[in-house]
Amino acid sequence: MATTGVAAAAGERVEAAVPQVDSTVDCRGKLCPGPLIDAHMAMRTLQPGQVLELLATDPGAERDVPAFSRNTGHELLLTKSDGPVTKYYLRKKG
Amino acid sequence: MATTASEVKQAAGVIDPALEQRITALIEARVATEVEKRVAERVAALVPQRLSEGVQSIQKQAANGDGRPRRLAIVASKGSLDMAYPPLILATTAAAMGWEVAIFFTFYGLDIINRRKLPHLKVAPVGNPAMPEPIKGVPFKVPTLIGALPFMSDVATAMMKQWFAAAQIPSIQELLDVAQDTGVELISCTTTMGVMGVRDEDIIAGANYAGAGHFLDYAASADVALFV
Numbered sequence: 001m002a003t004t005g006v007a008a009a010a011g012e013r014v015e016a017a018v019p020q021v022d023s024t025v026d027c028r029g030k031l032c033p034g035p036l037i038d039a040h041m042a043m044r045t046l047q048p049g050q051v052l053e054l055l056a057t058d059p060g061a062e063r064d065v066p067a068f069s070r071n072t073g074h075e076l077l078l079t080k081s082d083g084p085v086t087k088y089y090l091r092k093k094g
Numbered sequence: 095m096a097t098t099a100s101e102v103k104q105a106a107g108v109i110d111p112a113l114e115q116r117i118t119a120l121i122e123a124r125v126a127t128e129v130e131k132r133v134a135e136r137v138a139a140l141v142p143q144r145l146s147e148g149v150q151s152i153q154k155q156a157a158n159g160d161g162r163p164r165r166l167a168i169v170a171s172k173g174s175l176d177m178a179y180p181p182l183i184l185a186t187t188a189a190a191m192g193w194e195v196a197i198f199f200t201f202y203g204l205d206i207i208n209r210r211k212l213p214h215l216k217v218a219p220v221g222n223p224a225m226p227e228p229i230k231g232v233p234f235k236v237p238t239l240i241g242a243l244p245f246m247s248d249v250a251t252a253m254m255k256q257w258f259a260a261a262q263i264p265s266i267q268e269l270l271d272v273a274q275d276t277g278v279e280l281i282s283c284t285t286t287m288g289v290m291g292v293r294d295e296d297i298i299a300g301a302n303y304a305g306a307g308h309f310l311d312y313a314a315s316a317d318v319a320l321f322v
Binding site for chain 1: 190191263269276
């Protein structure tokens, strides 16, 4: 998945700024329902407004994580592809 | 702008055409700068407001109109290892997304929350043409009649458990733990318990007991209802 963000949308080859991360959860190698359950468990430990970084290799996560964001209200700030790993940055609902 | 330039010209009386042109250009430039500045300010103020409204509207769509979370009702009616996974994966995923979830375990599905039986759920290789090849990459399938031989179900089960473990899929016990931890209501069908002679102490701790009436009442207000 391509890097998304304002810079990419404007057609510039500038990397979107990675938000400051408060916690990281590593779901590399895990399939559904692993990434969403891990994201849910990690969100429980965060304060509203804090940012979770989710590392996943499951191709399904590319659509599951945005659905998770829509359903929970935790904002998906940035999706960044790094080789086979996709990094998702979610801000806990305030 | 034209009016302003004309007023300036009138106030000054008859003026040099070159000077008039210069004044007009200056006024137009000043006005353009001011308009641009105000538009930029307005846009900067409006964009975050509109975005925030958009996010709220999406969140409202995710929940129901009355603001309550979405609700999932599942009937788990089968007790084989492969059929124990779908209801638990769907339930835990929904719970992770903030939904209310209840699973009604009935008939063979009751084995999934039977503490004596759940560690021994098996795959049925007989009459299951979808059984995968025993050796990955080798396109040879075991004929389903062979599946009727003694211990073939154990072999198929061991095989499948190994694949699940290799793919880092949680075990049934682990999924049940996550389900209970995330507030999924596990309902043991009391009719099935009576028919099959299952006692309260056979059912895992934390499960509730009810019949079809309670489940239907719950499912009537569910957004998604599934029979597995």
